Amino acid sequence: MADPAVLAQLRAQLRAVETKGYRRRPALPFGIEAIDSRIADGGLRLDALHEVAAGTCDMADDCSATLFMAGIAARAWGPVLWVVQRRDLFAPGVAQVGLDHKRLIYAEAADDAELLAIMEEGLRHRGLGAVIGEARRADMTATRRLQLAAEGGRTIALLMKRAAREGADPIGMPSAAVTRWRVTSAPSSPLPVAGVGRARWRLALARQKGGEGFEIEVEASDATGRCALPSAVADRKAVAGGSANRHAA
Template identity: 40%
Template sequence: MTQARATPQLPSAPAPQPMGLAALRRQIALLEKLPQAGMGDPARPRALSWGLGAIDLHLPGGGLALGALHEFAGEGVDLEEASLAAAALARLIGRRLRHDLNSSVLWVGRQRDLYARALPQAGLDPDRLLHLEVRRNADALWALEEALRCRSLSAVVGEVAALDLTQSRRLQLAAEKSGVPALIIRRGGRAAELRALAHQPSAALTRWRIGPAPSVGVAAPPHPILPGPPCWRVELWRCRGGRPATWLIEEHEDGWREAAFPQPVPAPLADRLLAPPEHPADIRQKRASG
């Protein structure tokens, strides 16, 4: 009589664990193509940092996403030239090059007004900058799209006048494939078109306006109040996955810092004593006695 062998029972598969909050954020970031914090090489930055906690913490991923399109424009008297936007990009790229020691940056411009001697003041080494001058807006867009295919570049900057939704999508897709950030400066167009940038559709991940702001005076007795450090108004008017915001920043030796007040505060208001709030019972007693 043969003895029946018992069929071995395979161990049951463990029950699926609920997805954690960090894993859920990563999955949402993959779907929305936003920067994922905490992934990859921890020593390699995942975004272009402003060096200001107020701005970096407000943005998804702690800064400007690398493989994405970002658009910058001037404001006020700097609307057509966008010189402050160019200075801001030079400083952002300079911070990026400190980590990418063997890479360069391509700057596509349509005018010969990029002053190389001023770049080191913004932290950008001119020896690591490739400047390409083109005549037409279409040539600038073509050069930007071709340059974004080169993964060895740290960033690609382009001065562009007209940029429609289709063209911005092509730049955004090229940046996503290579991981190289595409930084666009809107200049060279008509003043009316530049003022209407906020109403023009774009595939850019973030859109910025940077303009001058009144600097805070510095008291230097016995002299009158002297002009303070240059003050900028940085406005984020569109951010995919984030909220618009505005900051007032000023320059100092190590970069930027938040400006305390855009205007000098009058002495009676600045030096007044802060009295503790009155108790409701004391208020009722004063009303009854009055």
């Protein structure tokens, strides 16, 4: 009978050949300790569904939530499928947070059902770095299908939930998503140029599997898709002897 240690070594060598020596990371970290340390997986699981919603019905919050997803996708590994129902995705805007238009595959769906079906097909393809969709309704059955399609791969699924009506909570209904986020605009960080400042977001992890929710204010994604702690917060942590981890990985 073959030595178990030898077999284990052989399996590791075969995996290295199949993946060209690269190890598949299980999660995409923000690179900010104050966030990653409070997420059960140390970051956003790549083989999972994550939901995002604007904190309010205000257009500024809608844009912030969109850019939050674009920044995450920008740091993923490959082409990005973005499925919408209305033609309002502004390529120069998402490019400002690091998501180059050359990586984008744009698809337009007639309704929520078609959008979710396209997302599921994209996740099962296994050749995409991220699949993003924007829907008003996606129940437990629909989100469970997306989660199952994502499992076993390395394509992160991001579903933006829009409010079906004024005052409704887009992420209030049950979902199979691993994490569920609300993104709200916050007053900008001041810059040397008068009247111009880096945008800030109030991130609220409303629910997550295996962990507690929390809220934190960050500077919006930069040209590489990375968020950062506001300078005042980072400076206070440095003075206190903590690790600020100002920029995301």
